[in-house]
Amino acid sequence: MAAFRGPRRWLWRWRRNPLRRRSDALDSWVLLTAWVLTVLGGVVTGLAATQAVEDGLTRQRADWHSATARLTEDVPPAAGSGARVVWAKARWSTTDGAPRSGQVRVHAGSAAGTPVAVWTDREGRLVSRPATAAQARVRASLVGALVGVSAAGIPFVTGRLVRARLERRRMDRWDTEWQRIGPLWRRMTS
Numbered sequence: 001m002a003a004f005r006g007p008r009r010w011l012w013r014w015r016r017n018p019l020r021r022r023s024d025a026l027d028s029w030v031l032l033t034a035w036v037l038t039v040l041g042g043v044v045t046g047l048a049a050t051q052a053v054e055d056g057l058t059r060q061r062a063d064w065h066s067a068t069a070r071l072t073e074d075v076p077p078a079a080g081s082g083a084r085v086v087w088a089k090a091r092w093s094t095t096d097g098a099p100r101s102g103q104v105r106v107h108a109g110s111a112a113g114t115p116v117a118v119w120t121d122r123e124g125r126l127v128s129r130p131a132t133a134a135q136a137r138v139r140a141s142l143v144g145a146l147v148g149v150s151a152a153g154i155p156f157v158t159g160r161l162v163r164a165r166l167e168r169r170r171m172d173r174w175d176t177e178w179q180r181i182g183p184l185w186r187r188m189t190s
Helices: 023-063 135-190
Strands: 064-069 085-093 099-108 114-118
Touching: 023 135, 064 099, 085 114, 099 114
Parallel strands: none
Antiparallel strands: 064 085, 064 114, 085 099
């Protein structure tokens, strides 16, 4: 089993080593911190977003209700292969009996007085049909995943940038040391 060498290999960045520089230790802590924040931040933010979206959609299902609207005008039939669903003016009542009116989507050729199912909020304003419980779970999961991945990207990218800066600083120091030591090696080999 040469491929797996035991748990000592997993923590190689934190082992004692006389050749390990302070920048190597800092690099390993930056890496660990970035990964922990990436994973935890992404998961926590994703779960919070999922819960918030699901709660909002649950509130919509509770607050929005179906109402019957009546067309106030005749809708002309669709000409040829034109639109089959059109906008038309309709009137409905709120839960407290107040009259409301607005534009609703109906089939072309509908007559005035035709009943149309609409969805309204507590104030009687037209809204779209609320998401079912299954649709709400899917939407919430998708939003949570997107938010979680986006939130996880921030510490991941920040960690990469910090580590790149540390690497650039290490290379600059190495160049400085090589400029000082390099000429001594040439004298010894010639």
